[in-house]
Amino acid sequence: MDDHIEVNCLTVRRLINSDISQCSSEGNSEVLQHIANCPACKSFLEKQLKFNAVLKKAVEVDVPDGLASRILVEHKLNQTKEIKKKKYSWSAIAASVVMVFAVATVTTLQSPPAIADVILEHVHDEMWILEDKRHVTLESLNQLLKPHGIKADENIGYATHAGHCIIQGKRGVHIVFAGENAPVTLIVFPELLDRSKPVKISDSVFTGVLMNTKKGTLALISEDKLSLEKFEERLQSSLMTFI
Amino acid sequence: MSTKEQGFESMVHAYSKDLYRYGYWLSKDSAIAEDLVQETFLRAWRAIDSLNDAKAAKSWLFTILRRENARRFEKKSAQAELTSLDDEVIEMFAVVDDDFASMDNMAVRSALRQIPASYAEPLVLQVIGGYSCDEIATIIDAKPGAVMTRVFRARQKLRAILEEEDSPSASLRVVK
Numbered sequence: 001m002d003d004h005i006e007v008n009c010l011t012v013r014r015l016i017n018s019d020i021s022q023c024s025s026e027g028n029s030e031v032l033q034h035i036a037n038c039p040a041c042k043s044f045l046e047k048q049l050k051f052n053a054v055l056k057k058a059v060e061v062d063v064p065d066g067l068a069s070r071i072l073v074e075h076k077l078n079q080t081k082e083i084k085k086k087k088y089s090w091s092a093i094a095a096s097v098v099m100v101f102a103v104a105t106v107t108t109l110q111s112p113p114a115i116a117d118v119i120l121e122h123v124h125d126e127m128w129i130l131e132d133k134r135h136v137t138l139e140s141l142n143q144l145l146k147p148h149g150i151k152a153d154e155n156i157g158y159a160t161h162a163g164h165c166i167i168q169g170k171r172g173v174h175i176v177f178a179g180e181n182a183p184v185t186l187i188v189f190p191e192l193l194d195r196s197k198p199v200k201i202s203d204s205v206f207t208g209v210l211m212n213t214k215k216g217t218l219a220l221i222s223e224d225k226l227s228l229e230k231f232e233e234r235l236q237s238s239l240m241t242f243i
Numbered sequence: 244m245s246t247k248e249q250g251f252e253s254m255v256h257a258y259s260k261d262l263y264r265y266g267y268w269l270s271k272d273s274a275i276a277e278d279l280v281q282e283t284f285l286r287a288w289r290a291i292d293s294l295n296d297a298k299a300a301k302s303w304l305f306t307i308l309r310r311e312n313a314r315r316f317e318k319k320s321a322q323a324e325l326t327s328l329d330d331e332v333i334e335m336f337a338v339v340d341d342d343f344a345s346m347d348n349m350a351v352r353s354a355l356r357q358i359p360a361s362y363a364e365p366l367v368l369q370v371i372g373g374y375s376c377d378e379i380a381t382i383i384d385a386k387p388g389a390v391m392t393r394v395f396r397a398r399q400k401l402r403a404i405l406e407e408e409d410s411p412s413a414s415l416r417v418v419k
Binding site: 055 | 277281288369399
């Protein structure tokens with residue numbers, strides 16, 4: 001190798017090692033020409049490309065199923081909230097009256113924890129989710145539930161909606177299952193209930209139950225008592241494991 | 244659906260996987276990685292009107308995700324002193340015949356984890372996103388020259404770790 005070639009080899013190999021994209025077909029023409037005429041650099045490039053393929057394979061971890069769908073659902077959910085805020089702000093007072101009534105009912109019935117009204121309000125706010133008709137796979141459900149220490153099996157039922165939600169500033173999971181007569185909402189959030197036993201809650205529309213998991217609270221809510229009870233039975237039959 | 248919505252949806256379908264992988268590499272946690280991607284698109288939507296060039300969307304999203312991840316931590320400004328590459332480039336000539344094709348993913352991932360993040364990150368961006376050093380420089384807010392050096396160093400360190408693990412003495416250590 002003469003001096004000229006050696007300098008070029010040095011430059012080219014530096015480029016191959018640090019910015020291999022410039023050594024591709026759309027890269028620097030002088031570099032490409034050198035590679036075409038220098039078997040050593042050509043071989044060096046080929047080995048680096050092989051190594052890159054190995055690297056790519058290593059960093060390309062599996063992506064959870066339905067990731068793009070969940071992002072778009074969250075996006076639509078946020079959009080809907082924005083629209084609701086703008087379009088229906090006039091009804092805020094009326095809604096608060098309903099909620100005050102609902103909370104009062106809950107307090108009278110069960111003296112439930114403070115979180116009960118927050119959960120019920122959340123379900124009221126997002127009632128449109130109950131109309132969702134898509135099918136959420138078990139894998140997607142478990143991806144959402146895993147951070148909360150919960151694993152469901154195939155007997156959990158047919159989920160028509162699943163996504164994240166924010167409850168008292170904390171990120172929870174909001175899932176809707178097809179029930180016997182009406183949908184059943186399952187909400188999990190990372191805050192432990194200050195009760196050791198399940199607590200029944202209800203308002204003028206919904207009936208529900210709150211219970212502790214290992215890492216937080218699980219809420220089941222439905223408009224229909226039978227649907228709720230059937231779903232509770234499934235939970236009690238260990239169809240959902242707290243991990 | 245509006246053009247803006249369509250554009251957003253296309254971005255989600257086109258880039259969510261690469262963003263997740265980058266988020267996973269940054270956080271080492273699948274749930275956090277998904278949160279990072281969700282938050283990235285949330286912020287992207289809010290600022291989508293500021294994106295003038297659709298071709299820049301991918302780099303833009305990676306930048307948002309990186310910033311989002313940085314919010315989780317107090318940034319440390321430990322910047323390693325970067326020196327000239329020439330000597331090391333010459334050293335690289337000695338390992339031209341290495342064959343890494345048989346390396347398993349776990350070994351490579353483990354080796355990547357052992358490299359300081361400031362070096363490994365540009366390399367991961369190059370591999371996952373297919374970015375040039377100039378583009379990576381924009382994403383990580385560094386000078387292109389510094390990125391070239393870091394990528395080079397990352398490859399060098401990676402090779403050193405993989406060679407070490409592949410050597411007979413390394414096997415003996417494992418058995419022991």
